[in-house]
Amino acid sequence: MPIRGHAHPVRDFGGDAAGHVTLVDRDPLPAVLTTSTDSPREQLVAGRALQHVLLRAHCAGIAVSHLATAVEAPAVRAALSRLVGAVPHAVLRLGFAAPPTPSAPTPRRPLAQAVTYAAAVRAR
Known part of the structure; x- marks a missing residue:
């Protein structure tokens, strides 16, 4: 459920960085992708789930921003x-x-x- 009026921290890369997306939705939906443990297997499961979410969102015309600080900073995580x-x-x-x-x-x-081609490739 969207958190109305809540400011989500977003990294500022200065200027209009390549790939920058401006959300027009005033109430973007925050989502947390989780697993029960932090084992290598669960990390793989999380990566596959993230891939699925990103592909489904793209197909539905939904923009996705990663709030990486939340999982990169140990205390925040x-x-x-x-x-x-x-x-x-x-x-x-x-x-x-x-x-x-x-x-x-x-x-x-x-x-x-x-592109350069080896002589063996040209002979074919």
Whole structure:
């Protein structure tokens, strides 16, 4: 459930960093991805679950922001673990984003400058 009026901390990378998404949803949904333990197996399970969430959100047109500090800082992660009663692996903010601003394509090198073929490959 969205937390109305609650300010979620978001990293400021200065300026309009590549990949920056501005949520137009005034009440984004915070979500915590957890497992019961922090074993390597559970970390793998959490990673697969995160992949599933990100793909499903993308297909539904939902933007996702990672609030990485919540799981990177040991003291914050421990406090969050006590709060949710499980081991947090990811904290996400989900909402609907403004349409992306079109930008000019970045320059590309000619293929011949980027790829070389061995003589054996050319003989085929």
